[in-house]
Amino acid sequence: MPKRQIIILLTTWLAMTLCSISIAAPQQAPRASMLANSCIICHGQNGSSNGPAIPSIAGLSSEYFIFTMEGFKNGEIPSTVMGQIANGYSTEETQLLADYFSTKTFIKAKQSFDAKLARKGAKLHEQYCEKCHAEGGQSVQDDAGILAGQWTIYLSWALKDFRTNKRQAGKKMQQRLDKLYARKGEQGFTALLHYYSSQQ
Incomplete structure (x- = not known):
């Protein structure tokens, strides 16, 4: 194959690769946001819970979020519905959720104390x-x-x-x-x- 054709093919491949990367990266955040919609119903907007019986999950480290979800999946952490919910997410989806909520700000609850x-x-x-x-x-x-x-x-x-x-x-x-x-x-x-x- 002539050198000129090889250069054209390589240039085309590189352009397509870079294009696919640039397209895929922005889609990651919207997908995570869509997955998080099912969480905010109980855990509040951006993971800041408004109810005293449900924890806020905003600001948790990705590692702790994944550890907790795995605990729900395998039954090591007792739950009413979280076991079923956690099992509904793939490993990749759980990672996306973990990364998403780790970027949110943890808002401390306003509550009474002695x-x-x-x-x-x-x-x-x-x-x-x-x-x-x-x-x-x-x-x-x-x-x-x-x-x-x-x-x-x-x-x-x-x-x-x-x-x-x-x-x-x-x-x-x-x-x-x-x-x-x-x-x-x-x-x-x-x-x-x-x-x-x-x-x-």
């Missing part, structure tokens, strides 16, 4: 939780979920599931929860919840 209990909770968090939930429970970098400003009712249910082994925690987390409960009882968990709800 200032005295919140101060006690701050000390307990520092002692039992800070190593994995840094910055008072608001760091995203830990890939461990956001506690600060999350809805109290949801957190109370999640803590109860962990404490009663209905939901499996990591070994270190379970040890810390058991130690906290042995030393402070339910009042310790209540103080923690008031601390997280105080961060608005």
